[in-house]
Amino acid sequence: xxxxxxxxxxxxxxxxxxxxxxxxxxxxxxxxxxxxxxxxxxxxxxxxxxxxxxxxxxxxxxxxxxxxxxxxxxxxxxxxxxxxxxxxxxxxxxxxxxxxxxxxxxxxxxxxxxxxxxxxxxxxxxxxxxxxxxxxxxxxxxxxxxxxxxxxxxxxxxxxxxxxxxxxxxxxxxxxxxxxxxxxxxxxxxxxxxxxxxxxxxxxxxxxxxxxxxxxxxxxxxxxxxx
Numbered sequence: 424x425x426x427x428x429x430x431x432x433x434x435x436x437x438x439x440x441x442x443x444x445x446x447x448x449x450x451x452x453x454x455x456x457x458x459x460x461x462x463x464x465x466x467x468x469x470x471x472x473x474x475x476x477x478x479x480x481x482x483x484x485x486x487x488x489x490x491x492x493x494x495x496x497x498x499x500x501x502x503x504x505x506x507x508x509x510x511x512x513x514x515x516x517x518x519x520x521x522x523x524x525x526x527x528x529x530x531x532x533x534x535x536x537x538x539x540x541x542x543x544x545x546x547x548x549x550x551x552x553x554x555x556x557x558x559x560x561x562x563x564x565x566x567x568x569x570x571x572x573x574x575x576x577x578x579x580x581x582x583x584x585x586x587x588x589x590x591x592x593x594x595x596x597x598x599x600x601x602x603x604x605x606x607x608x609x610x611x612x613x614x615x616x617x618x619x620x621x622x623x624x625x626x627x628x629x630x631x632x633x634x635x636x637x638x639x640x641x642x643x644x645x646x647x648x649x650x
Contacts, residue, residue, distance in 0.1 A: 446482055453483045460486040462522040462610075463514040465507070465588070467493040471616055472528050486514050492533030492584070493525055494556040498594040508595070515597045515607065523592060526612040526621075527585040534581045537561040556591075560584035568647040579647045582631055585611040586624060586650050624650065 424432065443450065461484050464474050468489045475485065488510040495507060514520040527534075537557050541547065557580070564580040571579075589611050593599050601607025611624035613631055620638050622631040629649040 449482055458483055458486070458518065460484060460514075460518060460520060462486070462524050463488065463511065463520045464524045464526065465489075465493055465495060465511075466526045467491070467528055467531060467533065469528060469532060471530075472526075472614065474526070477614060477619065477621065486510075486518060486520060488514075491550065491553055492531060492557055493527050493588065494533070494553065494584075495525065495588040495591040496556060497591045498596070511592070511595055512597060515595075515601060521601075521606060522608050522610060523598070524610045524612055525585050525588045525592070526614055527581045528614040529578060529581065529616045531577075531581050533557060534561075534577060534584060537580065538577075556588075557584050560587050564647070571647055575647065582613045582622075582624070583650055585613060589624070 464485045464487045466472050466474050466487065466489050468491055472489070474480070474487050474489075478485070488507055490507055495511070496505065498508065499505065511523075514523070533554060534557060536554055538561070541551060543551055560580050560583040564576055564583055568576045568579055589609050592609055593602065598607060598609075602609060611626075612634065613622045613624075614620075615622070621634040623634045624630075625632050631650070
């Protein structure tokens with residue numbers, strides 16, 4: 424085992440001695456009774472994004488899907504391999520989850536990559552195809568953020584992309600049916616790495632607001648316009 428992985432070994436030792444011991448009965452019940460997560464959390468694979476940490480959630484609380492850019496590909500009625508789609512279907516149809524959270528974050532590498540000229544090669548062909556799921560958000564952001572600085576453009580694109588992923592979720596029959604009959608609720612979030620705060624998408628006012636009322640997020644404080 425190399426020196427870098429030894430850190431994980433030490434971390435696991437600490438987990439097993441402290442956190443696992445503290446939650447031993449909970450893990451036992453999760454095995455005996457099965458999982459019943461409160462929400463499906465679709466987040467970015469970025470190593471700085473820690474769903475359980477930022478929500479202080481317990482084992483069994485979240486059914487987590489992570490991918491590049493927290494994107495949701497539109498539903499396709501074929502028998503090909505669709506990892507995120509499969510997780511969505513399983514969460515809704517098997518686990519009966521009622522809440523789905525799509526959580527973007529500041530300084531997202533996937534969103535940043537949308538504004539770079541990356542040449543296609545056999546080594547990145549799948550990544551570049553996946554990034555197409557953020558293209559519409561980028562095009563609208565460029566049109567509405569004319570004259571704004573790059574960081575404001577990126578923050579706006581990150582949040583706007585979350586809104587588009589919520590729309591893509593509605594292309595899934597089980598999700599659409601659940602939303603229509605009031606058994607499923609969709610949530611769009613944006614996590615700010617710098618201050619640890621989360622903003623949620625208010626679809627009535629078409630803006631992002633602080634998830635926690637006493638936090639200092641101002642409506643559209645870093646945005647070009649409403650969503």
